[in-house]
Amino acid sequence: NAGVTQTPKFQVLKTGQSMTLQCAQDMNHNSMYWYRQDPGMGLRLIYYSASEGTTDKGEVPNGYNVSRLNKREFSLRLESAAPSQTSVYFCASSDDRFPRVKYFGPGTRLTVL
């Protein structure tokens, strides 16, 4: 099992550019999540998907869109990147059994110039 995988690992964008962060899990989990991590602020939820075909906003959804392509894959899109979106992005997944432990991907370090 690879667990949760993310691509790319690093990315540099110019303001206004767009890109999609990819996430996949092979644990047959229904729930998937996108977090961003900024210094001193812990992990903040951007979007989540409780099952294939559903997505919901988290704490900080502005400037992002997501797609739950199938049960395995959950992508995060930045349509017009801004310097404030410079962060480390983590994808996570969890199964449906309480307490639904989250398993994180390796992260994507994004810099927006």
Next chain:
Amino acid sequence: GENVEQHPSTLSVQEGDSAVIKCTYSDSASNYFPWYKQELGKRPQLIIDIRSNVGEKKDQRIAVTLNKTAKHFSLHITETQPEDSAVYFCAARGGIKAAGNKLTFGGGTRVLVKP
């Protein structure tokens, strides 16, 4: 929504000493409190968790305590070792209204164990 505060933000201890990290939460209906460890450049990984119906849980050198009345929970690491150096995050899962199993994370504590 839920608000989780974590203290201290940095903690330096001598190898062999104990380390304690404290978190407070705001939603009295929160029912699950995990702790994650994140080594430099790595992903967060669950190290221990506690449910609201338990007051204390221990796993080798780490333990977590929960005080539901005061709405705070703590991580205790005994006999610290250099490999305990990392950033530790607490989190709380809100009550039934926290749709999607949303966890709220504390700001993190950077622990440095000095040999």
